[in-house]
Every structure is written in structure tokens, then in C-alpha cells.
Amino acid sequence: MSATLLDKLAELESRYAWNTLTVDGHEWRWLDTGGAGKAAVLLPGSVGDGAMFVSTLLSLGERLRLVAVTYPAEADPATLADGLAQVMDYIDLPAAAIVGSSFAAYWAQHFALLHPQRVRSLVIGNGFTDGSDLADNPLFDRRYVEGVEPEALHAEWLGRIRNAPASELAQLQEVMLAQRQSPENLHARFLGVVRSMPCPALPIPASRITVLDCQDDPLIPPAARARLRSNYPEARHTTLERGGHYPHLLNPVGYEAVLLRCAS
Incomplete structure (x- = not known):
């Protein structure tokens, strides 16, 4: 079986220990x-911590130096970018492939903007240009996200996951x-999404x-995907037929092939 x-997840955390730094x-x-x-730095989206990359960490963790990061309850992309730079200083990592997913794909662009010397390559994964790309989704309505209490938002998302069809992804998201x-962390990430503005040229x-x-990404609509690609017309564009919003979990073979290429 x-x-x-x-x-x-249990195997991952028996193999590698969590490290912490206060910035x-x-x-x-x-x-x-x-x-x-x-080295590659892996940054998760709105839901979950660095261990959301569990399959990739176990599959490629000996072949590459993978640093899977859990970032704090902060919505501002520049603050997150500067914090990540301090983490990289702390672990003596001058530069790496910076790999962002969803909200982190957004603020990873600001990391490249503010700390270009730290970026050997940049992967903007399942991302968006700004909050308007997701505004038609009630879950990302700015007025709602800015007005809801963190505990209520957290409870709503936990309930949605518990009521979703049973799957390994849903089980991991529930954990x-x-x-x-924390509710504060989830809420900060949603605020970062709905308040996001287009990143300047890198x-x-x-x-x-x-x-x-x-x-088959259910969260990022086709028009938003096309808009993001148009912002980087000369970049490499890679579209996976399947993977949903979490290709590192739902299509690990395809995702890891991209990571190996970008980290080399």
C-alpha cells in the first residue's frame, strides 16, 4: 500500500527538524x-506551512538542498521579502531558486524585485497578478476579507475542507x-491576496x-493565468494539464520536473 x-508528513518530520528565526x-x-x-526555497500559498511540499521534499531532498519555509502572519510583500532575505542570511544561503505557490508566487516576485542578487531563478507557480484576478470569487472579496475576524475566516475554511469530498489533499489541509x-496567519495571507498590486518589472x-x-486550477481562472503570462512574455511558460492549485501534491512528477530544471 x-x-x-x-x-x-510523519516521515518528513522524523527525517528533518524545524528551524526557527525571529525577524x-x-x-x-x-x-x-x-x-x-x-538550493531551492519553497514557499507555500495561503493554506498550510512549508510541509505542504512534503512530496517534493521527500523525493528530491537529497538531490537538491530544499528549504521549505513557513512565513509569518504578514500581508505586506516587501516585509515578507526582507524577512526571507534575513532567513537566507541566517542559514548562509547567498542565492537560490525561489519557488512560490499562489500567494507566495505573488510576493516571491517582490523578493526578486528587492533582492535580485539572491535569485538564481524564480518560479511563479499557480499565481496571479493582483487581487482583481480573484475578485469575482466571493472567498476573495476584498470587503469581506478585510471585515471578517481571523477566527471566523479560519473556521469557515476549516469547515469547507471538512465538508469537501474525502481526499488526501483535504486530509492534509485539515491537519x-x-x-x-493560526487564524491570524491565514487571515494575513488572505489580506495579502486581496490587497495585492501588480509587481513592477523585475x-x-x-x-x-x-x-x-x-x-485544471479551480482557483486561478484562465483569464488570470493568461494575464500573468503576458506580464512575462519572454519567460518560460509551463502549463501542466493536471495539478489543480497544488501541483506539488496532485502532480508531483510534473512539478518536480519543473523544479529540477529551474534549480539546475
Whole structure:
């Protein structure tokens, strides 16, 4: 019987220890596989911590140095970018492939804007240009997100996941929300999404940028995917036929092929 995602999560955390650093009063946490190859920093989206990359960490963690980061309850992309730079200083990582998913794909662009010397390559995965891309989805209505209490938002998302069809992804998301991600953290990430503005042009070559999306992504509509690609016309555009909003979990083979190419 193949291991479930929760089995893999237990294996991951028996193999690698969490590390922490407080930056300007905010706690950052990460797993570092210490692999022999080049480094990649993995940044999760709105739901979950760095262990959302569990399949990738177990599959490639010895081949690459993978640093999977849990970032704090902060909505401002510049603050997050500067915090990540301090984490990289702390672990003596001058530069790496920066791999963002969803909200982190947004603020990873600001990391490349503010700290271009730290970016060997940039993967903008299942991302968006700004909050207007998701405004038609009631879950990302700015007025709602700015007005809701963190505990209510957290409870709503936990309820949605518990009422969703049974799947390994839903089981992992439930563990993340019920046990590992605070209401304040989830709310800050949603605020970061709905308040997001287009990132200015990046001071890194287009050849070092990959825009990754999935045809079956239920959260990022086709028009938003096209808009993001149009912002980086000379970058590498990779579309996976399947993977939903979490290709690192739902299409690990396709996702890991992209990561290996970008980290090399």
C-alpha cells in the first residue's frame, strides 16, 4: 500500500527538524533538507506551512538542498521579502531558486524585485497578478476579507475542507488548519491576496523566470493565468494539464520536473 500524504508528513518530520528565526518580532520556520545539489526555497500559498511540499521534499531532498519555509502572519510583500532575505542570511544561503505557490508566487516576485542578487531563478507557480484576478470569487472579496475576524475566516475554511469530498489533499489541509496554522496567519495571507498590486518589472533576466500554471486550477481562472503570462512574455511558460492549485501534491512528477530544471 502506498503511503498517504499524512504518512509522508510523519516521515518528513522524523527525517528533518524545524528551524526557527525571529525577524522583527515575527517567527519564521523552515525545513532544510541539506541535499547535495543546488538550493531551492519553497514557499507555500495561503493554506498550510512549508510541509505542504512534503512530496517534493521527500523525493528530491537529497538531490537538491530544499528549504521549505513557513512565513509569518504578514500581508505586506516587501516585509515578507526582507524577512526571507534575513532567513537566507541566517542559514548562509547567498542565492537560490525561489519557488512560490499562489500567494507566495505573488510576493516571491517582490523578493526578486528587492533582492535580485539572491535569485538564481524564480518560479511563479499557480499565481496571479493582483487581487482583481480573484475578485469575482466571493472567498476573495476584498470587503469581506478585510471585515471578517481571523477566527471566523479560519473556521469557515476549516469547515469547507471538512465538508469537501474525502481526499488526501483535504486530509492534509485539515491537519494544517486544525493543528498548525493560526487564524491570524491565514487571515494575513488572505489580506495579502486581496490587497495585492501588480509587481513592477523585475531586474532579473526573463530567462531565469518560469511561470507555472495548471489547466485544471479551480482557483486561478484562465483569464488570470493568461494575464500573468503576458506580464512575462519572454519567460518560460509551463502549463501542466493536471495539478489543480497544488501541483506539488496532485502532480508531483510534473512539478518536480519543473523544479529540477529551474534549480539546475
